[in-house]
Amino acid sequence: MDWKDLKATLIIIYGQKENVSERWLEDVAKKNLVLFVNDDFHMTHDVVNGQPFYLNGNPLYKNYAFIKSEKLNAWILNQRKKDFEQFLQGQSESLKISRLVFFRNRKEVKPIKTANVVGYIDNNDSTQNSCKKYMVLSGHFDHLGKKGNSIYYGADDNGSGCSAIVAMAKYLGELAKNNALNKRIIVAFMTGEEMGLIGSHYFTATDFFKKNKFECNVNIDMIGRFDKNHQESKNPYIYVIGADRISKDLDSVISKTNVRYNHLDLDYRLNALDDPERLYERSDHFNFAKNGIPSVFFFSGLHEDYHKTSDTFDKLNYQLFHQRTKFLFTVVSELAIRKSPLR
Secondary structure, eight states, X not given: OOGGGOOOSEEEEESOGGGSOHXXXXXXXXXXXXXXXXXXXXXXXXXXXXXXXXXXXXXXXXXXXXXXXXXXXHHHHHHHHHHHHHHHTTSOSSOOOOOOOOOOOOOOOXXXXXXXXXXXXXXXXXXXXXXXXXXXXXXXXXXXXXXTTEEOOOIIIIIIHHHHHHHHHHHHHHHHHTTOOSSEEEEEEESOGGGTSHHHHHHTTSHHHHHSOEEEEEEEOOOSSOOTTTTTTOOOEEEEESHHHHXXXXXXXXXXXXXXXXXXXXXXXXXOTTOTTOGGGSSTHHHHHTTTOOEEEEEOOOOTTTTSTTOOGGGSOHHHHHHHHHHHHHHHHHHHHOOSOOO
């Protein structure tokens, strides 16, 4: 059967969406609603985090859906799981749906005004800054807010990243006083990251962004904890995501600076093209990368308090946070004083 000739209006896919190719979605989801269900509810990050699925670099909202109710998700699977498994194993040619489930989505739209918080750092004598290029130091300052009586504090996500940026900005200002910068540094606290990278998308769509030369983006999102991959060793580490995707020089600056000053374990496993969590697409650096700007996402990993009310300040590892902030400052300052372009 040719999927392009499919006349159905609803396609149910059992399993992770990563098992479905983007080319297939591009062909089929244009005229069919694709519904994903999964028996490992918490592993489907699009459900848990509310992140859009990106198709050819653009968020796809309308043509597919995920079961957002854990109970409903389980009900569908319990009803049809055996049929799904037989179909996937090739034991049946088609799925017969004995029940129809109708979803009525009543959406009440309430416009909310929000804004990025942006500043810049320039040399004291701006005539000394001859290259007129910009770099962006970014981190999102939004979180999940309050739901009923529950407060989502977001100490790690992303209070940790914002705190590091504030601390670094102070010392980057000292470099500017001495006219040491070779780039203007945009310090950007992005809004709406949790709702789909909205703030950074807005920033990269502005005339200011389009009319000026941007050399790179350093994005910091969650740097205050250990994750399960490093819990036993307790060695200081940080994940490096995306540094080599566009520019080899950016990755080289990071690794050489680390050897010279910091000696953290630089972990690249989440930078893999087949990373099931697709973390490269899930923070604000991605909107810069989509515009061809060398970008890196620094991260300390997911943990049991991620997107829960228990992500509180007392869970942060402040010694590790301090080590990472020192490392990040050396990387950002090296990039800021660098004269040659990143290639």
